[in-house]
Amino acid sequence: MKPLRYRIANLNDVDNLISLINQAYRTNTGASWTSEQDIVAGDRINHQQLSKSLEKNNFHLFVTEILGNKHSDLVACIGLTFQQNAVEIGTFCVNSHWQNQGIGKQVLEYAEKRALEIFPAFNHYEMFVLDARTELIQYYERCGYLKTACTESYPIYENVGQPLIDLKLQHMTKSVIK
Template sequence: MKDNIIRLVEFNDIQNIVDVINIAYRTNQGWTHEFNVVAGDRISPKQLKIELQKENFKLFVLEVEGQILGCIGLTEDADSIEIGSFAILPTHQNAGYGKQLLNFAEFFAKQKQHIVRLNMSVLNIRKELVAYYERHGYHDTHQTASYPLDANVGQPLINLHLLLLSKQI
């Protein structure tokens, strides 16, 4: 890989991160999109600013040669870290950047003595994404949650729910 930097998001990155997330999830590009199952933006600048104000939330960006190619959000709870806001620009998917960010999240979590697992939620119909995470040590907990309609993260076009995946560290 080229000169990659993983760093905390900065205020002047906000619009760029919003664009990365919305392109990765809401355009018909790459293999991680939800284009045909969820309408509307995944995140807005206002929503991201609100998230960044939360004390237990950290957003890291993956920068290569000065360009932000991806991001991963880590929300720390009592004994776990929830992964969210995880996106790689479609033009840079399948190049190992997602794996690099997942490895970073695991390394970050291991630095916290009280953290015992990483969790994430994935749309139930995204079988290839679940398989990707399973290859990286995550397992289906068989716990589900309703699609978060009240979170303003898009409107489902079909019946959806979330699967909770988890990885012990």
């Protein structure tokens, strides 16, 4: 595999990120195993939502590029939202054509490491995963995350797609090892 480069997303990345995120979450192409197209309709994110997120002081969105001969290709992104005692991981996706090659695991490990460098005072990572995505929950469990007793309603009010089945968000956490 070609080397990966990580950097903080900026407003110039918004259009490419919207394409990447919606492609990864809402289409079933390439080697995709993370698509939600059969359980959620509509876009995962739009220009206004992503731009607003990038303006937040407690949010960092990292992009991952595969370095090529003449240019780099955006293949993944992952967001970190810094809270009082936790870092929430979200906006995490890998282009479906690059899935099943270990990139997601590398991106998650990079984000966890960077979170500690940026904000060493927190004590756990957390994330919310659609409860119907059992294969994704199992993946995160293999990465050290545990399901909690907490579930939340699907956030229809946030305009992140319309559920096609009954969905909840499963809360997962991972303790920080320092």
